[in-house]
Amino acid sequence: MTDCGCDKAKAELEEYLHRELSDQDFRDITDHLENCEDCTGEHLVGVTLTLKMQRACQEKAPEELRAAILAKLL
Structure with missing residues (x-):
């Protein structure tokens, strides 16, 4: 085992979290x-x-709010 060091671990943490390494x-x-x-x-x-x-990305706005926004866009 070779320790990659803190600099590398912190620099690539986001990719590590998403298994992109x-x-x-x-x-x-x-x-x-x-x-x-x-x-x-x-x-x-x-x-x-x-x-x-x-x-948070799985939450949906209440149906009434969605309908009101869609109505304004049309």
């Missing part, structure tokens, strides 16, 4: 997170924000 880079960052409290904290914040955004 090569398998080797993903493993390197995973290994780093297992041993770095600071980066693990950043990862937790990233996971929390990602989950909140995913939930």
Whole structure:
């Protein structure tokens, strides 16, 4: 195992969260997170924000509001 370091782990955190890294880079960052409290904290914040955004994007406006907006657009 080679520690990729905090700079790389933090720079590629977004890609890591979305599994957009090569398998080797993903493993390197995973290994780093297992041993770095600071980066693990950043990862937790990233996971929390990602989950909140995913939930927020699933919400729909109330039907009355949607109808009123569509009526204004026509």
